Amino acid sequence: MPHQAIHWIFSYIWLRFVVENNTKTLLEAANTSLMANYRQPQMVMVSGRGSWLKNSEGTSYLDFSGGIAVLSLGHAHPKLARAIADQAATLIHTSNLFYTDKAVRLAAELCKRSGFSKVYFTNSGAESNEALIKIARKHAYLKGDKSRTQIIATHQGFHGRTMGAVSVTGQPKYHEGFGPMLPDVVFVPYNDIESMRAAVDERTAGVLLEPVQAEGGIINGNPEYFKAVRELTQTKGALLLLDEVQTGIGRTGTFLAKEWLGIMPDACALAKGIGGGFPLGAMLVTEALANSLPTGSHGSTYGGNPLACAAGLAVLQTMDEENILHNVNTQSEKLRAGLQAILNDNIQAAGVAACTELRGTGLLLGLKVNPELDPMSAIAACREEGLLLSTAGGDVLRFSPPLTVQSFEVDLAIDKLRKALPRTAKKPAST
Ligand SMILES: *Cc1c(COP(=O)(O)O)cnc(C)c1O
DSSP: OHHHHHHHHHHHHHHHHHHHHHHHHHHHHHHHHSOTTSOOOSOOEEEEEBTEEEETTSOEEEESSHHHHTOSSOBTOHHHHHHHHHHHTTOOOOOTTSOOHHHHHHHHHHHHHHOOSEEEEESSHHHHHHHHHHHHHHHHHHTTOTTOOEEEEEBTOOOOSSHHHHHTOBOGGGTTTSOSOOSSEEEEOTTOHHHHHHHOOTTEEEEEEOSEETTTTOEEOOHHHHHHHHHHHHHHTOEEEEEOTTTTTTTTSSSSTHHHHTOOOSEEEEOGGGGBTBOOEEEEEOGGGTTSSOTTSSOOSSTTOHHHHHHHHHHHHHHHHTTHHHHHHHHHHHHHHHHHHHHHTTOEETTEESEEEEEEETTEEEEEEOTTBOHHHHHHHHHHTTEEOEEETTTEEEEOOOTTOOHHHHHHHHHHHHHHGGGOOBOOTTO
16 A cells, blocks of 8 residues: 555654764763763664663664673663562662672672672772772781782783772873872782792782783783782781782682682682672772771772672673573683684785784673784774674773673674674874
């Protein structure tokens, strides 16, 4: 019936008009109202499911950025969504004036799985690292060792953006214009035990390390190095502090990376994967530090609120029920093999090999881009193919998909990457 056909055509045109106008309005609002500290592409995400993200135009993307290694259960996992909705309708917040059932249960679960004795909850990775710095100094102070204030961290390390966390971040670009930094911070090269031996002394409160330098470019920690640092800090009376914000909660194939490093640190920082996307972080400490943040010495209004902790509990429970650690290891092997094949095939872009090195562990893998090429152009080409990635260390393509990623999605990602990589452009001449 021609009349009906005309109706459908007009409906379609109207719908396109609304959709496009909606996106245009949102992008205009983004450009006028949001600060320019990030670098988003000109699109607006509106929904997600599993490993997929959808924008306001209805285009779907395979999300291997994983919310920057946050999505333990993928987007919109029904169990996580239900736990958050139920808790929101029951009790969102009390402040830490009171215990809540969810915080108490999550703390007990974390202790059980990690071997640590006590938990302090935060809302982010930076805050968890702030807590590490503060407890290291307070611990020494309470023992009467008041000159033990130094924190040793590593070049290329990353611990967050608050003043304390950024002060122990070993990348000058994050310090620029924000000085002066926190005093008594020393940086040494990563995975280099001799430099560490030379740095640790009777003034060292704590040594802060990432099991894998993630933001620094996906550099794996060497277990022998970590064992040696563990021994050294023990001998010198300093604490060993692990930043497991990115590596923790199954990301590198074990619940915490300290398991494959083969060490027990004095304390560790968590965030990212622990809430599956809901803002939540934690500091875990051993029995020796159980009383090193005495009543009133540190705190947070939101930290460990029941809504966040309900999300954390749902993440841990679902990881068990769906055997997600097993999936991490299976998909890691598959993704690694696919990336290795891309390296072996020596895919060319602008007349040079597009990628030069495969790095990382578990579902935290990196492909180093040829220094002659512009990594952001590779990210853009992947996006055109429908694959979302982030960079690490400026020149590494980071693969940190949801821990629930499926086999066919890994295949698809490799396919898309193969199509996109040849379109990587040369670096602009000036940089
Ligand atoms: C992301 C990250 C942080 C900072 O976490 P925020 O939640 O952004 O504050 C700290 N340390 C490591 C290792 C990280 O990957």
